[in-house]
Amino acid sequence: MMKNVFAIGLTILIGSTVFGQIPTDNLHYYSMEEVKNASPDTVFAIDLEKEGLESLPQELQKFTALKGLKLTKNKLEELPQFFTSFKDLQFLYLNKNSFTFFPPQVFHLSELVYLDLSRNEIGSIPAGIKNLKQLKYLDVWDNRFTTIDDAFAELQQLEHIDFRGTTFSTTFVKQWTNNFPNTKIYFDKPCSCLD
Template identity: 30%
Template sequence: MKRFAIVLICFVVQIGYAQLLDSVSLSELTMYKSLQKANKVSPDSVYRLTVFFKKEKNLGEALIKFTNLQELRIKSVKLKEIPPQVFELKQLVILEVSNCQLIEIPNQIAKLSNLTHLILSRNYLVNLPSAFKYLKKLEYLDIWSNSIVVFPDEMAELKETLRIVDMRVIYMNDLRKEELQKLLPNTKFYFSQSCDCH
């Protein structure tokens, strides 16, 4: 009877909170490549999801039920902003929102404190919020092909964890590059060729 009770308690705890997986374990799980496919299984069993060319206006509402999501990729979806419901998916380790016409990242990004990889390539971003300083586990940031040339000073708080920043196809001069490298001296930056510009 005791053994049964212990097993039952462990089972309840496991249901209540999904353990964060390491990158290898996560990559071995099924990647659902559409909401339609993900909706055919229990929402609790969906850890990885990619959404392409989604025209549904209520994308955030469609995503919020996948509470165990640890990898979410939104690609080529017309969005001006990340749906606020995404910031309630607190298990996220990898978030990609690429080629989506984003114009800003709100401070709610700070809620995703487990993020290690953030991919925001091919959008219309011109800056990053100071709330990035709360992404203490962030290792990889891809802002390829945006218009960001300056980071908030608060980003310096990520100097121990942020290993790689991809800033290719962003045109800036050598001075801007030097400023970024001073802010994050332990980070490897990938830049395009310097230009005689801002």
């Protein structure tokens, strides 16, 4: 009986490959309280939004069948090593936390389609980003980028990138727009600052 209840959320619509279309998350998200007695392989989406978390609960690590995880509006500065075991994760919401660096555990999530890291304090996008070969949507709005590794340009499957909230030079905007000719990229108006 419990298995059927949690299997409802399995259907995911990624959407068509139309230029810049945002992948659709049709998962049904459950709280940790709702899944505490569920078989881990029947739980596909968990919502831990606005829980005031500074670290993730250990019991989360048993849910390795997750397709979606919402961690929005917490106080997370890093992710635990067990996070790399979420091999099937497709939708990950890490926005409005306290990350100052791109969490390296994310680079092991090879099925990731949608990643929201907006409203953090991240200063760079490292080379590990190139491992996310399925990623279609990346929201890094309102961070503090000073460097973006050239390996980022390998992600030609990206359909949508939101870089707003950081003022980049005209040269930077031109470079990354050229790097992603088939991607919808959102920038703030470039500054007239020195490159």
